[in-house]
Amino acid sequence: EDKVVQSPLSLVVHEGDTVTLNCSYEVTNFRSLLWYKQEKKAPTFLFMLTSSGIEKKSGRLSSILDKKELFSILNITATQTGDSAVYLCAVCFYPQIKSGTASKLTFGTGTRLQVTL
Amino acid sequence: ETGVTQTPRHLVMGMTNKKSLKCEQHLGHNAMYWYKQSAKKPLELMFVYSLEERVENNSVPSRFSPECPNSSHLFLHLHTLQPEDSALYLCASSQETISYEQYFGPGTRLTVT
Numbered sequence: 621e622d623k624v625v626q627s628p629l630s631l632v633v634h635e636g637d638t639v640t641l642n643c644s645y646e647v648t649n650f651r652s653l654l655w656y657k658q659e660k661k662a663p664t665f666l667f668m669l670t671s672s673g674i675e676k677k678s679g680r681l682s683s684i685l686d687k688k689e690l691f692s693i694l695n696i697t698a699t700q701t702g703d704s705a706v707y708l709c710a711v712c713f714y715p716q717i718k719s720g721t722a723s724k725l726t727f728g729t730g731t732r733l734q735v736t737l
Numbered sequence: 738e739t740g741v742t743q744t745p746r747h748l749v750m751g752m753t754n755k756k757s758l759k760c761e762q763h764l765g766h767n768a769m770y771w772y773k774q775s776a777k778k779p780l781e782l783m784f785v786y787s788l789e790e791r792v793e794n795n796s797v798p799s800r801f802s803p804e805c806p807n808s809s810h811l812f813l814h815l816h817t818l819q820p821e822d823s824a825l826y827l828c829a830s831s832q833e834t835i836s837y838e839q840y841f842g843p844g845t846r847l848t849v850t
Binding site for chain 1: 741777778779780781782825827834837838839840841842843844
C-alpha cells in the first residue's frame with residue numbers, strides 16, 4: 621500500500637534552535653516529493669524534490685531527498701516563532717506503469733512545529 | 738484579485754440541503770484540484786482537473802459532484818451530505834498537473850448538521 625509517514629508528529633522547540641523534520645515514503649513509480657507549510661488554512665509551497673542528494677535551500681529552510689532510502693528531510697535553522705506551523709510532505713507517483721495512467725499525490729499527516737520564545 | 742480564492746469561507750448545511758463551493762484561480766494555471774482536510778487525517782485529494790477535463794477521481798462518494806466550466810473556475814456541488822463530511826475543503830491549482838507545486842486557496846470550512 622502506498623504511504624507517506626512523517627515524524628515526529630509534533631515538536632516544541634525554543635527560538636534559535638535547529639529542527640529536522642522527516643518524511644519517509646513507500647510508493648510505486650516515484651515522481652516527486654513536495655513540502656508545504658500550513659499555518660492557518662491554506663498550505664503554502666516550500667520545495668519540490670525530484671533528484672537524490674541535491675539540496676534545495678530557501679533562507680533558513682533546506683531540504684534534501686534520498687531516493688535510495690526513500691525519505692526526505694526538511695531542516696529549519698535559527699527557528700523563529702513565525703515558523704510555527706504544520707509542515708506537510710506529499711509524494712507524487714504513478715500507481716502503475718501504463719500509458720495514460722494519471723499520477724497520484726499522497727500527503728502525510730504532517731508535523732506540527734511550535735517555536736516558543 | 739490574485740492567487741486562488743474560495744467562496745464561501747464558512748458553510749453550515751443540513752443533510753438535505755444542496756449547496757456549491759466555488760474556487761477561482763487567477764494564476765493562468767492549467768490544473769485545479771479539490772482536497773478534503775479532516776481533523777487528524779492527511780489531506781485527501783478528491784478530484785483533479787487538467788485543462789477542464791477530469792483526470793482523477795479518488796473514489797469520492799457521488800454526493801460530491803465537481804464541475805470545471807473553464808480553466809479558471811472549479812465548483813464542488815454538494816447534496817445530501819453526511820455529518821462525517823464536515824471538514825475543510827481546499828482548492829488548489831498548478832501550472833501542470835499534480836506533481837508540480839500547487840497553490841492553495843484559503844478553504845471552505847463546511848459543517849453538516
